[in-house]
Amino acid sequence: MKKFEKLTSRVVPLPIENIDTDQIIPARxxxxxxxxxxxxxxFRDWRFDSNNQPKADFVLNDPKYSGExxxxxxxxxxGSSREHAAWAIQDYGFKVVVSSFFADIxxxxxxxxxxxxxxxxxxxxxxxxxxxxANPEAQFEVDxxxxxxxxxxxxxxxxxxxxxxxxxCLLNGYDDIDFILSHKKEIENFEQTRPFSFYR
Amino acid sequence: MGKTLVEKIWDAHVVKxxxxxxxxxxxxxxxxxxxTSPQAFDGLRKRGIPVFRPKQTIxxxxxxxxxxxxxxxxxxxxxxxxxxxxxxxxxxxxIELYGLGHPFQGIVHVIGPELGITLPGKTIVCGDSHxxxxxxxxxxxFGIGTSQxxxxxxxxxxxxxxxxxxxxxxxxxxxxxxxxxxxxxxxxSKITAAGGTGYFVEYAGSAIRSLSMExxxxxxxxxxxxxxxxxxxxxxxxxxxxxxxxEFAPKGEKWDEALAYWKTLxxxxxxxxxxxxxxxxxDIEPMITYxxxxxxxxxxxxxxxxxxxxxxxxxxxxxxxxxxxGFTDGExxxxxxxDYVFIGSCTNSRLEDLRQVATFVKGKRKADDxxxxxxxxxxxxxxxxxxxxxxKIFEEAGFQLREPGCSACLGMNEDKxxxxxxxxxxxxxxxxxxxxxxARTMLASPLTAAAAAITGKVVDVREYI
Numbered sequence: 001m002k003k004f005e006k007l008t009s010r011v012v013p014l015p016i017e018n019i020d021t022d023q024i025i026p027a028r029x030x031x032x033x034x035x036x037x038x039x040x041x042x043f044r045d046w047r048f049d050s051n052n053q054p055k056a057d058f059v060l061n062d063p064k065y066s067g068e069x070x071x072x073x074x075x076x077x078x079g080s081s082r083e084h085a086a087w088a089i090q091d092y093g094f095k096v097v098v099s100s101f102f103a104d105i106x107x108x109x110x111x112x113x114x115x116x117x118x119x120x121x122x123x124x125x126x127x128x129x130x131x132x133x134a135n136p137e138a139q140f141e142v143d144x145x146x147x148x149x150x151x152x153x154x155x156x157x158x159x160x161x162x163x164x165x166x167x168x169c170l171l172n173g174y175d176d177i178d179f180i181l182s183h184k185k186e187i188e189n190f191e192q193t194r195p196f197s198f199y200r
Numbered sequence: 201m202g203k204t205l206v207e208k209i210w211d212a213h214v215v216k217x218x219x220x221x222x223x224x225x226x227x228x229x230x231x232x233x234x235x236t237s238p239q240a241f242d243g244l245r246k247r248g249i250p251v252f253r254p255k256q257t258i259x260x261x262x263x264x265x266x267x268x269x270x271x272x273x274x275x276x277x278x279x280x281x282x283x284x285x286x287x288x289x290x291x292x293x294x295i296e297l298y299g300l301g302h303p304f305q306g307i308v309h310v311i312g313p314e315l316g317i318t319l320p321g322k323t324i325v326c327g328d329s330h331x332x333x334x335x336x337x338x339x340x341x342f343g344i345g346t347s348q349x350x351x352x353x354x355x356x357x358x359x360x361x362x363x364x365x366x367x368x369x370x371x372x373x374x375x376x377x378x379x380x381x382x383x384x385x386x387x388x389s390k391i392t393a394a395g396g397t398g399y400f401v402e403y404a405g406s407a408i409r410s411l412s413m414e415x416x417x418x419x420x421x422x423x424x425x426x427x428x429x430x431x432x433x434x435x436x437x438x439x440x441x442x443x444x445x446x447e448f449a450p451k452g453e454k455w456d457e458a459l460a461y462w463k464t465l466x467x468x469x470x471x472x473x474x475x476x477x478x479x480x481x482x483d484i485e486p487m488i489t490y491x492x493x494x495x496x497x498x499x500x501x502x503x504x505x506x507x508x509x510x511x512x513x514x515x516x517x518x519x520x521x522x523x524x525x526g527f528t529d530g531e532x533x534x535x536x537x538x539d540y541v542f543i544g545s546c547t548n549s550r551l552e553d554l555r556q557v558a559t560f561v562k563g564k565r566k567a568d569d570x571x572x573x574x575x576x577x578x579x580x581x582x583x584x585x586x587x588x589x590x591x592k593i594f595e596e597a598g599f600q601l602r603e604p605g606c607s608a609c610l611g612m613n614e615d616k617x618x619x620x621x622x623x624x625x626x627x628x629x630x631x632x633x634x635x636x637x638x639a640r641t642m643l644a645s646p647l648t649a650a651a652a653a654i655t656g657k658v659v660d661v662r663e664y665i
Binding site for chain 2: 015016017018020022023026027028030031032033034035045050073074075078079080081082083084086101103104105108109112113122126163164165175176177179180181183184186187190191196197198199
């Protein structure tokens with residue numbers, strides 16, 4: 001996994017609640033057996049019509065907006081556990097997703113792929129939307145070390161929470177498997193001392 | 201202070217707990233399927249490591265398989281490649297596969313319980329969010345992403361923070377025509393599609409206790425639809441009765457040892473839940489969804505809540521959902537024309553569901569312009585349905601009994617609902633495009649779906665039984 005560096009970027013606003021992973025990447029695109037290329041079908045059915053033509057009114061097709069930060073309404077990533085949703089977001093070029101609320105599995109999947117999910121208050125989310133709709137060129141700064149996201153034009157900042165372990169994984173580019181593998185002895189010991197023979 | 205059931209099982213599986221880190225949680229059983237596993241196997245190859253405990257992983261092909269002519273090679277190239285890849289990977293890494301053609305093949309959340317692999321007190325994971333189904337047996341069961349599938353392959357463990365706990369009690373007696381599916385759709389409609397996020401839910405109360413194991417699985421299955429990673433029910437005689445004698449269930453002395461332990465699996469009376477919700481079974485009527493998330497559900501006789509009653513910030517999304525569905529504020533769904541009926545999925549494809557539908561439709565015929573697909577949850581369900589003559593009842597009713605798989609629940613194979621068409625579905629998700637691009641899904645119970653198949657429209661099933 002790549003190290004997560006401090007980021008200054010414009011944002012792509014998607015002010016819709018309950019965006020489920022079927023919207024992020026529809027099931028019919030889950031047939032690939034590698035992790036690459038899912039970005040082409042990110043938000044497929046919102047982005048393209050049934051003739052595969054871009055829908056002009058969808059934000060990813062709107063030249064006004066671009067950036068490495070996706071900002072969405074609450075309960076982002078609900079539904080299926082498909083990690084393909086996180087892969088699609090990353091493959092498209094997003095490094096950060098901001099919402100006022102994330103579904104658990106998506107949040108974990110994003111973190112495991114070096115994409116930072118930032119949970120902000122409803123109020124701060126509204127501020128971000130207001131800022132970007134007023135000025136699509138507005139710049140935002142994400143500082144993982146300091147755990148802040150800042151609207152650079154106004155200097156308003158939000159301090160977000162992140163599990164300290166996951167934070168260090170992102171900052172250093174480590175993954176969970178490296179960590180657990182370093183505890184293999186303890187796992188074997190656990191197996192040998194467990195009383196429940198009927199589970200084996 | 202006493203412990204909740206979740207805490208008891210969780211704590212019994214913690215390999216290591218360290219301040220500032222998630223727990224290292226031991227996983228008893230890992231279920232895998234063709235869609236979310238290939239990249240995890242690739243990861244092992246890249247690291248040059250084996251599957252740590254291959255005997256604790258069971259594989260099946262379900263998401264991407266055709267439900268007609270399963271004896272023939274899969275026609276769609278990408279699907280065939282993905283299913284072949286599972287065969288190749290499981291062989292290479294020494295994992296048992298119940299693939300196409302195997303008598304144990306079926307939807308991963310149907311076969312685990314029916315084979316006696318799903319047991320009380322276990323930790324069970326799968327790269328599928330409906331893994332919560334297995335919680336019906338008093339297990340900690342939850343869905344994981346592919347990176348975590350790789351973690352479990354590599355270490356038989358997961359790094360996981362202990363969840364908060366919520367108790368949802370449903371007390372009293374269910375009314376006629378109301379079942380497990382209606383209970384869970386009702387709960388989600390009350391607490392919203394995000395109301396359970398961050399929690400593991402324990403379902404309790406007399407209405408939950410009265411359910412069969414199949415019904416309990418339906419309830420736990422949809423825990424994820426309120427955002428809860430898992431949902432479980434303390435095991436009791438109904439649970440033990442269901443498990444006893446199944447293929448891989450403990451036998452002899454091991455059974456006695458298991459039973460003694462399983463009887464300790466309940467939340468202590470003084471256990472503290474982070475949240476407790478209570479519902480009255482008598483308030484629940486047959487449910488149906490009208491929107492594009494499972495929280496958008498109503499009793500079938502009620503009307504669609506107006507946009508103006510929604511929180512202001514959510515009104516645009518709410519309006520978008522109604523537009524997608526072709527419905528309007530305040531409208532009743534009764535009498536709405538239905539084009540497709542899908543009876544299947546890990547929510548409602550078990551023998552009990554098929555029996556219930558068969559009892560209802562026996563001697564009746566489907567409405568002319570409705571297409572009805574019944575997709576059994578497993579080869580064993582299919583075989584038993586045929587043995588009981590359920591296939592004949594369906595044939596006479598004009599229902600298609602297909603072969604097992606996830607099918608039109610997610611439309612990964614060719615079982616898709618066409619754009620703009622209405623489908624009453626016994627599955628778990630009514631998301632935009634879930635059953636096919638621009639398909640319109642109304643979630644309901646098997647009984648409500650059966651009544652729609654016969655009448656060709658949304659009806660109150662209570663008037664037909």
